[in-house]
Amino acid sequence: MRRFALSFALCLGLLALSVWSWNKQQSGQEQQALAELGRHLFYDKRLSANNNLACSDCHQQAYAFADSRRLSFNTHGKAGRRNSLALFNLASYDSFTWANPLQTELAFQALIPLFSDDPVEMAASEIDVLAQNLTLSQYDYAPLFNAAFGDTEISLTRITAALAAFQMTLQSYNSPYDQYLAGNKQALSDEAIAGMVLFESERLGCRRCHGGMNFNQTLDAQGRVQLNEFHNTGLYYSDMGYPESDLGLYEVSFEQSDNGKFRAPSLRNVTLTAPYMHDGSMAHLAQVIGHYSRGGSLNLKGVQGDGRLNPNKSELVSGFGLTEQEKNQLIAFLAALTDSKFIQNPRFSAPNEQANAKLR
Amino acid sequence: MVTMKQMMLVIACLWLFGCAESKTETVILPFSLNFEGQEVTCSSALQVNALTLYIHDLALQELSGQWQKVELDNALNSPWQNESIALLDLAPCQTNQMGLTSVVMKVKPGQYRGVRFRIGVPEALNHQDPQLARAPLDINQLQWHWTVGYKFAYFDLAWREQTVKHHLGSSGCVGNIGDDIQCKYQNRPEIVLPSYQLGQPIKLELRQFFTELPHARCFGKPQDKGCDTLFNLLGLQDAPQRIFRLGA
Incomplete structure (x- = not known):
């Protein structure tokens, strides 16, 4: 009797499992x-x-x-x-x-x-x-x-x-960087590895806004992921503040402090996505790195004013020193985030x- | 088997229901456009490319001062209204009408001394999934997707060298789609017109939209220069509205 019950239960379980997997397969197909x-x-x-x-x-x-x-x-x-x-x-x-x-x-x-x-x-x-x-x-x-x-x-x-x-x-998770993380130490050049170390460093602080697997998450001081974060990165600061053509998050939230805030996009495939910034105001990665190194842009796109002084600018964009060699290393690392299979x-x-x- | 008693009951019900129905009469509330006091037509100097309004919360004021909520009659099954909300399209001589030029009110017979209504889509409906919305909220052109709401009022006017383009809707909103969305600025002006008598039409005087701004725009962004005039005219600031008046 017990054996019967056991096999009955087993049968029922198998049946449920096959229905479940059929359903799953079905919904996968859909x-x-x-x-x-x-x-x-x-x-x-x-x-x-x-x-x-x-x-x-x-x-x-x-x-x-x-x-x-x-x-x-x-x-x-x-x-x-x-x-x-x-x-x-x-x-x-x-x-x-x-x-x-x-x-x-x-x-x-x-x-x-x-x-x-x-x-x-x-x-x-x-x-x-x-x-x-x-x-x-x-x-x-x-x-x-x-x-x-x-x-x-x-x-x-x-x-x-x-x-x-x-x-x-x-x-898109098949860049040389992903291959390197998966154990293929040949995937990154020495230059790119040096760039990765710079990217991860506290000194540059790139990870503060480009955290996580996709380089698009803001991390707080404890390294916790912050949701829905937008930043004013000091692109502009004219007499008018930000150029009125686009005030970013402020247009949705009507909070003055959101003036000039935009999302931090993923840095994967970043060599493919030029030009950069919400208004495409920067043509090259070198210019972007220069912007963050200075802690804001001066007279960008001919808009007079120093974005570094924008009162809404994120405190995370504080600037850093960088040699020409380090800049090239950083670019080599960013280039290694490109997934050519994708x-x-x-x-x-x-x-x-x-x-x-x-x-x- | 249906007994006589049951039959009587059904008849009584029908009679009672019919009687309740006849307690209200239908009254038409027409809307039209004026420019410098003149009726706007196809040949007016003012060109109306588009002018639509959502209205709801219609009420009539009894002589006692009491406000009576008024339901809309939709005997004609118009796609531009339901019992509680109507879409007005007041642009003259259009080929593709996108709304009504008058609404039919279900009114308790009596004397009234005022009419009021609210421009906009009620909060409970404003942030719904517009793809599932029923008429008259199923029109993509009037859905304001970037704010997850509706364009309560839509103005596209031209006069001489000047243009006026306004989208009115709730703004400064936060929240998640399908969840709760809260807006800092509701922007649903209430229009109150005293000394209304049943049958009187409502006129919108548009001349005041044209100010010193050559191209006045209010598209719901904080930097839009035209918003001040729009909000002021509709009574969203401290002063009462100055657009709507009663016609003869």
Whole structure:
């Protein structure tokens, strides 16, 4: 009797396990189908008013999903006011965009580039027109929606969920630095190792704002991770304070002390994401290091004034001395954060129209 | 089997219900635009590219001074309103109307001496997931995604060489989507118009939006130069509002 009960329980357990793993596999497949739909949408110019601008135009794989321009352009060819942020390892962020702690959900955030009118970005149509427009795309969406949702209905919630799912697949953890940490001591040059030591040093203090695995977390004095941290790094301080074209976090929070605060982005793939800063005001890493070494910028972009004196400037940006050799070492280390496999991974590239045609 | 008694009960219920219904009458509250006292039309010197308002919390004041909450009638099943909130689109001669030019109020018969309403989307609905919102809150153009709210009022006007572009909504907000979001500035002006009589229209006088600023803008950012005028005109600062008045 006891043996029977035991084997019965075992059977039941196995059954539960197989149902669980089947479910897991099933939901894994659904997630994959959702991301695959999202990849097509991400590369589809038909999401924009003039059918000329896809997410992928301002977030290009070759630049770690930033776009190499100082400012990005909208569907009408007009420049915006901010530098495109790179997209990878997005789970490590508490909020998205340069300075908006309200944007805690990737799916919701997608509504901003799609529909914003200040500034105008993609200027997408209301969903009925948009859905109609997608039927004229080079991609065949019916099987993609079907695979992800079980039917072919195109809704805004589905579009943004798919875009979010695709962006969450953008994982980049295969830089020489990662290989070095994993035990391959050949992965970093001596120069890069010297740069790493400088980067980690108290003297430079880079880690205060670029902490954690993704170099985007602020650590407090006890080394604890602080959530949603934004910093004024002393880029500007004119008679007007910060240039009014972009006041960063202050625009969302209406707290005077947030004037000129922006997020600390990840430093992974940083050699690919030039130009730098929220307004793309710095073309080279050497200029960025110079800025932090001085503890603020003087007359940046022709804006008269010394950002070092900005009263909102973070106390963590206090400046440090650095020799030319050390600067090169630091740059060598930052270059070793580049994941060249990531920018070549075909899973993240523009979907092949022909491969898609075969699906039909 | 349905007995006679049950039948009687049903009939009585219907009769009572019908009677309760007939206790209110429907009264139209029309809105329109004025410029320097003249009705704005397609050929006016003032060009209205867009002008939309969300309104809610409509109430009428009885002669006793008591305010009576008024429900909106939606017998026509308009996509621009529900029982509690309506979207007005007051731009003349449009091809794509995005709202109503009047609302239908369910009014208890009687005499009234005032009308009031609030511009904006009620707090309870303002931070919902707009992708799940029902009409009239399901319009992307009026969702203010970067603040996780709505554009309560939307003005896009041009006159001579001057332009006026305003988005009014709650600002200075903190919190998480789907959770609790709190805003420092609610920006839901209450418009109170005394000596209202049933049937009277409401006029918006727009001339005052044009000040010395050639391009007045208030897009909800602290540095926007046009906000002071907008807030002042709508009565969000110390003085009462100066835009809405009763017509003949």
